[in-house]
Amino acid sequence: MALDDDIERVLWTEQDISKRVSELASQITDDFTPSSSPPVLVGVATGAFLFLADLVKHIKLPIFVDFIRVESYGSGTQSNGAPKISFDLKLDIQGKHVILVEDIVDTGRTLSCLIAHLESKGASSVSVCSFLDKPARRKVQFELVGKGKFYRGFECPDYFVVGYGFDLAELYRNLPYVGVLKPELYL
Numbered sequence: 001m002a003l004d005d006d007i008e009r010v011l012w013t014e015q016d017i018s019k020r021v022s023e024l025a026s027q028i029t030d031d032f033t034p035s036s037s038p039p040v041l042v043g044v045a046t047g048a049f050l051f052l053a054d055l056v057k058h059i060k061l062p063i064f065v066d067f068i069r070v071e072s073y074g075s076g077t078q079s080n081g082a083p084k085i086s087f088d089l090k091l092d093i094q095g096k097h098v099i100l101v102e103d104i105v106d107t108g109r110t111l112s113c114l115i116a117h118l119e120s121k122g123a124s125s126v127s128v129c130s131f132l133d134k135p136a137r138r139k140v141q142f143e144l145v146g147k148g149k150f151y152r153g154f155e156c157p158d159y160f161v162v163g164y165g166f167d168l169a170e171l172y173r174n175l176p177y178v179g180v181l182k183p184e185l186y187l
């Protein structure tokens with residue numbers, strides 16, 4: 001298949017992902033059970049769309065789901081400046097526990113911006129559930145709000161990955177696994 005032919009190496013298969021996502025959902029289910037009001041899971045569009053969909057199916061609790069969009073990258077593989085919220089929440093999160101569902105924490109700039117935004121809207125706690133984490137590239141340390149926790153799927157080596165929501169110029173998001181493209185495709 002043409003899409004698969006562009007991949008040099010698979011980092012996490014569909015099976016790896018589904019196992020890890022259900023583990024994360026069980027942790028969230030355990031951690032939020034005593035909470036009186038259902039947590040709000042906020043998916044960061046577009047990258048987190050598959051992760052959010054898979055995650056919520058395995059959370060055995062009442063939850064709210066919403067989306068937010070933030071622009072931080074152009075079509076290439078490098079950041080092009082300060083992130084900006086371009087599509088905001090529909091739900092009122094005042095006094096609610098929010099779980100921000102992200103595709104990846106890279107420099108940490110997007111996450112810091114989003115956490116500050118959710119805090120300013122009155123969330124009583126902000127947790128982060130990120131599918132991947134690239135700690136080697138961190139430029140900004142983010143701080144959770146209230147009793148918020150940090151959940152992460154996998155630690156990612158310093159490669160630019162595609163698939164399972166991750167794009168290059170908006171393509172490859174629909175691959176069911178995460179991989180690295182052949183080097184000539186990044187040029």
Ligand code: 5GP
Pocket residue numbers: 047072073079103104105106107108109110111159160161162166167168
């Ligand atoms: P940060 O603000 O933490 O530097 O960047 C976060 C955003 O950068 C992610 O939400 C994602 O859109 C993009 N990003 C960072 N690393 C990768 C990667 O390896 N592959 C893809 N496709 N996007 C990435």
Ligand code: MG
Pocket residue numbers: 044047048102103104110
């Ligand atoms: Mg993201």
Ligand code: MG
Pocket residue numbers: 047073167
């Ligand atoms: Mg992108």
